[in-house]
Amino acid sequence: MKKIAALALVAFALAACSSEEKQVKRAQQDILHSEPNLAAAQRNAVVDCSPDNCDVAWALTKRYIEQHSDTHITRADAIAIDTDVPDDSGKVAFSATRAAKSSGGATLSLFAQCRDMYGQDSEKGSDYDECADKILKTQNGYVAFLRAHANGQ
Numbered sequence: 261m262k263k264i265a266a267l268a269l270v271a272f273a274l275a276a277c278s279s280e281e282k283q284v285k286r287a288q289q290d291i292l293h294s295e296p297n298l299a300a301a302q303r304n305a306v307v308d309c310s311p312d313n314c315d316v317a318w319a320l321t322k323r324y325i326e327q328h329s330d331t332h333i334t335r336a337d338a339i340a341i342d343t344d345v346p347d348d349s350g351k352v353a354f355s356a357t358r359a360a361k362s363s364g365g366a367t368l369s370l371f372a373q374c375r376d377m378y379g380q381d382s383e384k385g386s387d388y389d390e391c392a393d394k395i396l397k398t399q400n401g402y403v404a405f406l407r408a409h410a411n412g413q
Contacts, residue, residue: 301399305370349376350387
């Protein structure tokens with residue numbers, strides 16, 4: 261009987277630790293997957309290119325979108341790249357714009373959206389954390405990808 265009580269106590273203690281660890285992990289995710297971080301990632305997904313390397317950077321932008329989007333590209337021209345709207349929740353779609361600058365070159369911007377990321381009244385939807393994770397990684401990695409693959413970025 262003492263062994264059963266001891267085992268029950270150990271199991272209870274382990275469950276409490278596990279539950280506490282899950283709460284800490286969830287709190288960390290809530291901080292990571294937050295609207296301010298998503299807004300910062302959007303600001304980070306903007307880069308200026310010079311006339312000498314804009315075409316290369318734009319082609320790399322298309323490749324980056326192809327590698328990270330859950331849907332296929334439906335438009336790719338000199339000013340915009342768009343992917344299809346996802347059919348399933350939790351899937352990310354991307355778009356990019358190329359805005360010409362009067363001084364030459366352009367500003368390239370990468371945008372992301374995710375189906376069912378938000379619920380009613382802009383509350384976090386059921387796929388918010390999964391979507392935010394994909395969006396944060398992709399937008400925060402965009403400029404580094406361009407710099408690693410295009411000269412002069």
